[in-house]
Amino acid sequence: MRVLALLALLSQALAAPVLHLRGEVQGPLVLSTPGLVVEGAVLRGGRGHTLSLLAPGIRVRGLRVVGAGPGEDFFEPDAAIYLRGCGGCVLEDIRVEGAPTAVRAEDSEGLKVRRLRARGLGTSPGVLIYASPQALVEESGLEGFVDGIYVEYSPGLRLLGNLLQGNTRYGFHVMFTWEARVEGNFSRGNAVGNALMHGVRNSVRGNRLEAHTSPVGYGLLVQDERGSRVLENRFSGNALGLVLMDAQGVEVRGNRYQANGTALRLTREVRSNSAQIRENVFLGNLYDLLVDDPQAQAQVEGNAYDRAPPLPVPHLPASSFALLLARQPELSLFALSPGVVLWEAAEAQVPELRLLSLVDKKAKAVPRRAGLDPSLVLLGLAGGLLWWRWRS
Structure with missing residues (x-):
């Protein structure tokens, strides 16, 4: 007892x-x-x-x-x-x-x-x-x-x-943090988007990042990150899907970019980007890849594009026109013109014509959507132009 x-x-x-x-x-x-x-x-x-x-x-x-x-x-x-x-x-x-x-x-x-x-x-x-x-x-x-x-x-x-x-700004905004896991979130309709900044070995995986349509809206900004990973996310209906800025050793794999103005943008503020861009799917975007970083050391390999030819030949997801467009966004009006289409096709086949070396030698083709949503043209034009003005 x-x-x-x-x-x-x-x-x-x-x-x-x-x-x-x-x-x-x-x-x-x-x-x-x-x-x-x-x-x-x-x-x-x-x-x-x-x-x-x-x-x-x-x-x-x-x-x-x-x-x-x-x-x-x-x-x-x-x-x-x-x-x-x-x-x-x-x-x-x-x-x-x-x-x-x-x-x-x-x-x-x-x-x-x-x-x-x-x-x-x-x-x-x-x-x-x-x-x-x-x-x-x-x-x-x-x-x-x-x-x-x-x-x-x-x-x-x-x-x-x-x-x-x-x-009124970001869905999630993570700064000066390392070994974070951002997984399975649904972020939509925030005024700017989402951001991962100034960190090391962070992981953004399996999220839905949608409908960030303001002129500078992006699904995700990865800025000044080291060894971080962006894996198996879905970017859709954004002015800019994923923006890599000064990203070093970042792995971008298994993501789906659909119906964005620009799916993936590489830009720089201090230093060039080095990223591994692999096994992603690009479908129905106005632009799959825009580059405002001529010295980018990105490795682009094994991605699937609705613009890629059906045969296993090298595909150029970012043309010289894309580089020019990153500097002068108002040229978006000519993006789908026959002259630009022929220019990009020639660059894809003739290496000597390229100003950029971001060629996907193992590109895969996925079925192209029937037609192009006209709103994407306006979205891409407005997003690119105001992004450029904001950066200036």
């Missing part, structure tokens, strides 16, 4: 304390009890952060947070839920309304955010993560923020299966 009593006391000591929020509770609320479990209905914000979590191991679930603010600074906004020093904390099944930022986390290693649903005010990021290694955002929906998810200095980050739409 004494042993059973001791075990019961030990079980009670080890059990996590639970805070039940009943009905509607007025914030702000600050919690600093390690391992606390928070459950409840509605927490309503006033000024500043509505709920602050300042100890490791706190778990919040099933909570609706209404309001926060009014601070809207991009890097230090007022948040519905603010975490600092909250290693191993878990947020599950949270709903956020009327807050500049839904979740803001700093120095919270191993943070997990699952099934968050939030609509923003268009002023700050939806989820802002800083210096929090191994953070996870999973199966969440973020709409109407500046960036759906913005991350800095968080190695081992995982963004898995999120819906990011209608944000």
Whole structure:
């Protein structure tokens, strides 16, 4: 009996304390009890952060947070839920309304955010993560923020299966981070697109990146990345599908580019690109590849094109006209003219005519779509022209 009593006391000591929020509770609320479990209905914000979590191991679930603010600074906004020093904390099944930022986390290693649903005010990021290694955002929906998810200095980050739409800049925006996994997300209709910048050995895999149609809209910008991978994604209906800028040793493989203005663009700001572009499918794009980097060291091999000849002969996905077009986008009006078509066909067969060496010697043919959507011409023209003006 004494042993059973001791075990019961030990079980009670080890059990996590639970805070039940009943009905509607007025914030702000600050919690600093390690391992606390928070459950409840509605927490309503006033000024500043509505709920602050300042100890490791706190778990919040099933909570609706209404309001926060009014601070809207991009890097230090007022948040519905603010975490600092909250290693191993878990947020599950949270709903956020009327807050500049839904979740803001700093120095919270191993943070997990699952099934968050939030609509923003268009002023700050939806989820802002800083210096929090191994953070996870999973199966969440973020709409109407500046960036759906913005991350800095968080190695081992995982963004898995999120819906990011209608944000006023990026769906996801990952910077200064290494060995991140961005997988299975659906990002659509954000004003600019998505971005992976200044990182090492990151992976963007199996995402749908669609309908980023603003003049400078792109499915994904990969800028100043080292050894990162862009694998098995679907880029469709974007002004620019994938943009590689100063990308070193980046692997681009198994992606599908369909009905974009320009499917893949290589450009430079500081240094030339070196990328392996293999086993991708290009279908129904106005341009498959545009290059604004004559010294690009890209390896283009084994891709499938609806413009490739049916016979196994070298295919030139980026012609000299494409290089000229990258410098003078207004020439898009002549892209489908007979003269340009003959020029590109001649370059594909005669190496001496080429200004670029990006020839796919193992190109495969896929059936061409019946006709070309006229909107692609306008999309490509507007995207190329305003991209050039923006870069200038």
